[in-house]
Amino acid sequence: MLWEGRKILKYLVSVTDNLAAFAVVLGVIFSFSRRRFTVIASFLGIIAGGIIFGARVYDPRGMNLLLIWFNRWLVVWIAGIGTVSLIFVILTSIFRKKFLWLAGIFALSALIFTSLMYILPPILQYTREFVYFGESGISTNAMLRALGFTLGIIVCLLLTLSAYKVHQSLNTASQGYAFTIAAIAVYVLEYAASSFASLQRLKVLKISQSLMGISVFDVMIWRDANPNAFLFAQLGLALAMLAFVIYTHLKPSRVFPNKALLRKERARLRDCRRWSWSLCVWGIMAVFIVIVLHYYDTKPPAEVQPEPYDIENGVISVELAKVSDGHLHKFSYVTPGGYDVRFLIVKKPAGTAYGVGLDACDICGIAGYYERGNDEVVCRRCDVVMNKNTIGFKGGCNPVPFDYEVRSGRIYIDVKALEEHEKRFK
Numbered sequence: 001m002l003w004e005g006r007k008i009l010k011y012l013v014s015v016t017d018n019l020a021a022f023a024v025v026l027g028v029i030f031s032f033s034r035r036r037f038t039v040i041a042s043f044l045g046i047i048a049g050g051i052i053f054g055a056r057v058y059d060p061r062g063m064n065l066l067l068i069w070f071n072r073w074l075v076v077w078i079a080g081i082g083t084v085s086l087i088f089v090i091l092t093s094i095f096r097k098k099f100l101w102l103a104g105i106f107a108l109s110a111l112i113f114t115s116l117m118y119i120l121p122p123i124l125q126y127t128r129e130f131v132y133f134g135e136s137g138i139s140t141n142a143m144l145r146a147l148g149f150t151l152g153i154i155v156c157l158l159l160t161l162s163a164y165k166v167h168q169s170l171n172t173a174s175q176g177y178a179f180t181i182a183a184i185a186v187y188v189l190e191y192a193a194s195s196f197a198s199l200q201r202l203k204v205l206k207i208s209q210s211l212m213g214i215s216v217f218d219v220m221i222w223r224d225a226n227p228n229a230f231l232f233a234q235l236g237l238a239l240a241m242l243a244f245v246i247y248t249h250l251k252p253s254r255v256f257p258n259k260a261l262l263r264k265e266r267a268r269l270r271d272c273r274r275w276s277w278s279l280c281v282w283g284i285m286a287v288f289i290v291i292v293l294h295y296y297d298t299k300p301p302a303e304v305q306p307e308p309y310d311i312e313n314g315v316i317s318v319e320l321a322k323v324s325d326g327h328l329h330k331f332s333y334v335t336p337g338g339y340d341v342r343f344l345i346v347k348k349p350a351g352t353a354y355g356v357g358l359d360a361c362d363i364c365g366i367a368g369y370y371e372r373g374n375d376e377v378v379c380r381r382c383d384v385v386m387n388k389n390t391i392g393f394k395g396g397c398n399p400v401p402f403d404y405e406v407r408s409g410r411i412y413i414d415v416k417a418l419e420e421h422e423k424r425f426k
Helices: 002-033 036-058 060-095 098-129 140-168 173-201 216-225 229-248 259-298 415-419
Strands: 310-312 315-319 329-334 340-347 354-358 369-372 376-379 405-407 410-414
Touching: 002 036, 002 098, 002 140, 002 173, 002 229, 002 259, 036 060, 036 098, 060 098, 060 173, 098 140, 140 173, 140 229, 140 259, 173 216, 173 229, 229 259, 315 329, 315 415, 340 415, 354 410, 410 415
Parallel strands: none
Antiparallel strands: 310 315, 315 410, 329 340, 340 354, 369 376, 405 410
């Protein structure tokens, strides 16, 4: 039962992590603009994001490099459009001119559109992982993964609605401008930081180059080390906004001519406070998901001890009966040079074949693999889930394959095949 819950966590965490910060900003922008332009931009952004996702699914090899290039530029465009939006909102807050207001609304609409083009495709990509190879499309596992994905979407939609309602509760236009400017500024800073890495990979910037005294390399390192910094900043800003609304909506601030109007005002204040508490609950929930549940979901178990095997005349043999349960089995061979070469065996879910390979890969080195639950083999370094049916083949983060034989109910491995890879484990 515990593992069934973990199937939900992966997609709940992934969706919330990708979408929560944008959800708060979207709610604030909807409240600030109060124009259908931003709603239309949202629908167009969803459609554009779906088209990009569809293009990747239709032709993954042909579109992969093009979409990588496009996404890197899209990060830069979001930072640029966000900066323009921020400037217009600041100017409107100072001069209160209608043409500045309309220009700001159009810029915010463009910001929503480009953001959804960037954010939505990787979220939709998770839907292609609900059914693992060899599983039924209506299996319990597939439904649990879909449930986790749906819960993540619901949490983020409630964040958007709560942020929208709380921002609408602000008493004056000046307060609305202040929190809108702060929310957009945090969002722009997030994508500005990511733009350093994008521009470096596009060869526009050199990794050793400095901008305004800030090294491209230092920004990239900081961004990788603090992936949730801007999400927490955005949620912290939301917390400040809701606290301000609660404080300013505790009791009526003026005298009413009759009790009916007083009751109406008290009901309005109570409604504002309830939405503020709603934003607080969902904000805390988002933080809990991306910190606590993410840690719980990705925490690898302790390294298992290597299992025994038979060895004779330089040939290792393992009984198929001992490794035919579908679980990951690890073994260790110490070479004459003193290297501890680890290798693994797992029965593939489709057919009677076995996956055999080193406890290492060409991408992540000797980080190795562990078994999560009953059906996932996961890389300890990059958290990529291996398709058991591809273990034994070259490529990606798969275990490095080597020669072996299956006969007479046993797997036979010549130690020379392991010694060829011994220096990987130095």
